[in-house]
Amino acid sequence: MPAITDAAHEQTFRRFLDAHLDQEMLRFTTAGSVDDGKSTLIGRLLHDTKSVYEDQLASIRASRVNRAGAGQVDLSLLTDGLKAEREQGITIDVAYRYFSTSKRKFIIADTPGHEQYTRNMATGASTADVAIVLIDAKAFAKLGTLLPQSRRHTYIASLLRIPHVVAAVNKMDIVDWSEELFAQISAEYTALATKLGLPSVEIIPLSALTGDNVVEPSTHMSWYSGRTLLDYLETVPLQTSSPRSEPFRFPVQLVVRPNADFRGFGGRVERGEVHPGMAVRALPSGRTTRVKSIVTFDGELKSATAPRSVTLELEDEIDLSRGEMLVAEETAEPSTATAFRAMVVWMHEAPLLPGATYLLKHTVRTVRATVRGLNYRVEVSTADHIPATQLGMNDIAEVVFDTSLPLFFDPYATNREMGAFILIDPLSNATVGAGMILAASEEAAAADAPSLSTPTSGPTLFCLPSREEAAQMLTTLAGRGVRVISLDGEKIVAAALPSVLHAVALAGVAAAVTSRSDFDLRTVDASSLIQGMSAAASWLEKSR
Amino acid sequence: MLNLADIPDTAADALNTRLNHLQALEAESLYILREAVAEFARPVMLYSIGKDSSVMLRLAQKAFYPGPIPFPLLHVDTSYKFPEMISFRDNYAKEIGAELIVHRNEQAIADGASPWKLGTQNCCGALKTRALLDALEAGGFDAAFGGARRDEEKSRAKERVYSFRDSAGQWDPKNQRPELWSLYNSRLRKGESIRVFPLSNWTELDIWLYLYSEQIPIVPLYFAEDRMAVVRGGSITLVHEGVKLLPHERPEPMRVRMRSLGCAPCTGAIRSEADTLPKIIEELITFRRSERENRAIDHDEEGSMETKKREGYF
Ligand SMILES: Nc1nc2c(ncn2[C@@H]2O[C@H](COP(=O)(O)OP(=O)(O)OP(=O)(O)O)[C@@H](O)[C@H]2O)c(=O)[nH]1
Numbered sequence: 103m104p105a106i107t108d109a110a111h112e113q114t115f116r117r118f119l120d121a122h123l124d125q126e127m128l129r130f131t132t133a134g135s136v137d138d139g140k141s142t143l144i145g146r147l148l149h150d151t152k153s154v155y156e157d158q159l160a161s162i163r164a165s166r167v168n169r170a171g172a173g174q175v176d177l178s179l180l181t182d183g184l185k186a187e188r189e190q191g192i193t194i195d196v197a198y199r200y201f202s203t204s205k206r207k208f209i210i211a212d213t214p215g216h217e218q219y220t221r222n223m224a225t226g227a228s229t230a231d232v233a234i235v236l237i238d239a240k241a242f243a244k245l246g247t248l249l250p251q252s253r254r255h256t257y258i259a260s261l262l263r264i265p266h267v268v269a270a271v272n273k274m275d276i277v278d279w280s281e282e283l284f285a286q287i288s289a290e291y292t293a294l295a296t297k298l299g300l301p302s303v304e305i306i307p308l309s310a311l312t313g314d315n316v317v318e319p320s321t322h323m324s325w326y327s328g329r330t331l332l333d334y335l336e337t338v339p340l341q342t343s344s345p346r347s348e349p350f351r352f353p354v355q356l357v358v359r360p361n362a363d364f365r366g367f368g369g370r371v372e373r374g375e376v377h378p379g380m381a382v383r384a385l386p387s388g389r390t391t392r393v394k395s396i397v398t399f400d401g402e403l404k405s406a407t408a409p410r411s412v413t414l415e416l417e418d419e420i421d422l423s424r425g426e427m428l429v430a431e432e433t434a435e436p437s438t439a440t441a442f443r444a445m446v447v448w449m450h451e452a453p454l455l456p457g458a459t460y461l462l463k464h465t466v467r468t469v470r471a472t473v474r475g476l477n478y479r480v481e482v483s484t485a486d487h488i489p490a491t492q493l494g495m496n497d498i499a500e501v502v503f504d505t506s507l508p509l510f511f512d513p514y515a516t517n518r519e520m521g522a523f524i525l526i527d528p529l530s531n532a533t534v535g536a537g538m539i540l541a542a543s544e545e546a547a548a549a550d551a552p553s554l555s556t557p558t559s560g561p562t563l564f565c566l567p568s569r570e571e572a573a574q575m576l577t578t579l580a581g582r583g584v585r586v587i588s589l590d591g592e593k594i595v596a597a598a599l600p601s602v603l604h605a606v607a608l609a610g611v612a613a614a615v616t617s618r619s620d621f622d623l624r625t626v627d628a629s630s631l632i633q634g635m636s637a638a639a640s641w642l643e644k645s646r
Numbered sequence: 647m648l649n650l651a652d653i654p655d656t657a658a659d660a661l662n663t664r665l666n667h668l669q670a671l672e673a674e675s676l677y678i679l680r681e682a683v684a685e686f687a688r689p690v691m692l693y694s695i696g697k698d699s700s701v702m703l704r705l706a707q708k709a710f711y712p713g714p715i716p717f718p719l720l721h722v723d724t725s726y727k728f729p730e731m732i733s734f735r736d737n738y739a740k741e742i743g744a745e746l747i748v749h750r751n752e753q754a755i756a757d758g759a760s761p762w763k764l765g766t767q768n769c770c771g772a773l774k775t776r777a778l779l780d781a782l783e784a785g786g787f788d789a790a791f792g793g794a795r796r797d798e799e800k801s802r803a804k805e806r807v808y809s810f811r812d813s814a815g816q817w818d819p820k821n822q823r824p825e826l827w828s829l830y831n832s833r834l835r836k837g838e839s840i841r842v843f844p845l846s847n848w849t850e851l852d853i854w855l856y857l858y859s860e861q862i863p864i865v866p867l868y869f870a871e872d873r874m875a876v877v878r879g880g881s882i883t884l885v886h887e888g889v890k891l892l893p894h895e896r897p898e899p900m901r902v903r904m905r906s907l908g909c910a911p912c913t914g915a916i917r918s919e920a921d922t923l924p925k926i927i928e929e930l931i932t933f934r935r936s937e938r939e940n941r942a943i944d945h946d947e948e949g950s951m952e953t954k955k956r957e958g959y960f
């Protein structure tokens with residue numbers, strides 16, 4: 103094959119390469135209400151930084167859809183890439199786009215504003231360094247205040263701890279570039295940001311349609327002397343805390359054991375730094391040893407910092423497998439707990455209910471988690487806390503969980519990767535919720551949930567129909583003589599669990615899989631199980 | 647006292663522990679590859695022989711080092727691939743000790759499926775999509791790694807890292823699983839599968855920079871050379887056994903290279919002097935047109951890639 107390098111070019115090229123590689127990478131997301139111009143703004147940003155290929159531009163020019171008006175190119179079509187999106191004129195799911203300037207490399211997530219697709223907005227926002235919250239100036243003028251969805255998304259940005267928020271006050275072209283209106287919007291947004299405690303906020307008046315203050319400074323708003331949006335994105339400081347000052351966290355992703363002579367632990371350094379010779383502790387066993395070497399395809403490393411993926415060889419043969427964790431012996435350990443409080447964003451039509459059990463994936467560890475209770479729900483447009491007994495689609499609440507096995511975590515506020523989790527429905531396998539851990543729960547399993555902790559003489563059923571009253575029914579059920587059976591997840595062979603749960607689902611109820619150890623499911627045969635379930639279901643039906 | 651282990655690898659390292667952007671992309675990809683291998687019962691890697699596949703394969707070597715790549719490679723051979731691609735594939739798989747599965751839709755090939763006879767859409771449907779779905783089913787694979795990047799095309803820009811497929815292998819872009827942080831949901835029912843895209847966040851430029859800095863071998867067709875070709879419908883078609891010449895066409899030598907590799911009749915070459923990786927990268931920075939422009943299948947109608955993807959195309 104031809105020469106892979108070229109001496110003549112090598113030197114100039116090396117210089118280019120080093121400069122390019124040295125660029126910082128910034129991830130940002132759009133947020134805001136439907137139709138306030140998020141996709142158009144991203145299109146404008148790509149277009150004006152010359153990041154759109156000519157053939158791509160030609161194809162959107164030729165598109166049958168154009169909402170931008172005569173003589174204008176509809177730049178939202180650069181990111182609204184699905185047929186359904188073009189037909190309906192809205193964004194349905196996140197689009198990821200990439201561009202770079204001489205200063206930085208950018209990964210953009212353009213998210214939907216429609217409330218129905220909040221889960222997709224959260225998907226795009228979860229990894230962002232900066233959130234651009236769009237505010238439609240015209241809509242503000244009409245309503246006299248911020249749209250509820252602008253407030254919602256600002257709240258979600260603060261919940262996900264996106265370090266920087268920039269409010270892009272859009273469509274200034276159709277409000278006569280009004281300084282007064284911008285001042286009103288700024289005042290209200292600043293108040294919201296203060297209330298939510300956002301650490302870094304900037305407000306920029308612009309027009310995605312005309313490009314004013316996006317890449318080029320506006321000629322229509324001489325009263326504004328601040329930065330353009332691109333200036334802001336190129337210069338906003340990125341997280342600067344050095345991994346070296348952070349405690350070391352290494353969740354074990356897999357055991358690498360190609361032959362009898364080598365046993366290593368593959369994983370990603372989630373926090374801090376590791377080097378050969380470092381004293382480490384394995385969780386949950388508590389065994390200590392030292393790191394022998396950091397093994398990579400490119401040779402052994404003298405150190406590895408977050409977020410590098412490496413393989414660690416240890417001095418001693420200790421018991422350690424996927425889902426367990428290595429931490430530095432002398433630094434602060436993560437919390438180890440089977441009960442904790444977390445903020446949860448619910449993303450499914452079927453509600454989250456107390457007593458329900460989900461699969462919970464945190465770092466690379468999957469456990470069963472039962473909802474012990476809801477502390478409060480957040481009214482997102484006002485950030486008020488209100489009592490709640492269940493969570494509907496797009497609701498956000500503080501929830502207390504009990505897990506089947508301990509988790510090793512840091513609060514989400516301290517570290518995203520060490521404090522985030524998702525909830526998976528064990529029946530449908532859908533991802534139904536996203537959570538951010540606040541802290542380990544102080545109280546042990548609550549005393550007001552006797553059905554979960556007190557063994558009764560007969561079998562006990564926790565059946566949770568997907569209805570509102572389910573939570574209270576739980577406790578009354580057993581007391582009223584319904585034949586009830588406890589599904590003890592620990593005792594069901596993993597392979598049989600889905601079919602058992604399926605049988606339960608067919609009977610019209612959902613089951614809570616508990617981890618009681620005082621009950622052996624193998625003593626119950628399947629037909630009596632199903633009978634019990636349908637009896638319970640019809641009892642519930644009658645008593646409604 | 648000075649401890650040897652405390653001396654950083656390079657001076658730059660001492661000042662700054664931040665990973666450069668290729669290192670950051672690499673770390674993310676290794677994490678994805680490992681996560682999928684840990685959680686799926688039977689993964690496979692779709693190996694297309696192109697530049698993205700080359701990068702993905704190197705990442706797989708790195709993720710499981712010093713162990714071997716713990717899954718087979720699957721090449722869906724349409725019978726229209728350039729001969730240089732096939733020989734590269736066989737040599738390289740052997741060299742790195744990877745298990746290679748080659749699957750062809752023999753029935754359709756025997757029936758003479760071709761872009762001239764069926765049109766590009768239907769030809770791809772039979773020789774690529776159908777063949778791929780059959781191969782995945784035959785192998786009982788529940789996860790397939792693909793080298794697709796989100797910056798390639800606008801329906802790809804919409805895809806998750808873990809892209810869920812129903813039991814018919816289809817993608818439902820309006821109903822994707824939420825995917826927050828790097829917490830991937832690998833739960834499946836029987837017959838369902840997931841396409842895993844470790845290169846989701848890489849751009850075309852990142853791929854070339856990585857090929858260069860890692861010195862990864864690629865098919866020689868990517869480098870400019872004098873090759874026999876004809877200009878057809880505004881694009882340059884290389885002359886080889888799978889390409890039928892029209893009566894008026896007279897092949898002539900042209901200095902060309904491929905920017906993206908696909909089937910010989912449907913992938914155009916570009917005029918170029920770039921015969922080394924640095925030259926290719928320099929050229930890329932000045933390009934005003936996208937890499938998939940030379941792929942006929944993307945241009946049949948607006949949204950044609952999305953349609954293909956829904957049906958199970960990679
Ligand atoms: N006059 C004016 N119109 C704009 C501006 N920005 C966007 N629009 C128009 O507003 C409409 C909605 O724009 P989109 O970019 O699709 O809005 P979006 O926020 O992405 O909408 P969703 O993603 O569905 O939430 C389109 O008709 C745009 O042309 C602007 O600055 N000025």
Ligand SMILES: [Mg+2]
Binds near residue numbers: 182
């Ligand atoms: Mg949009």
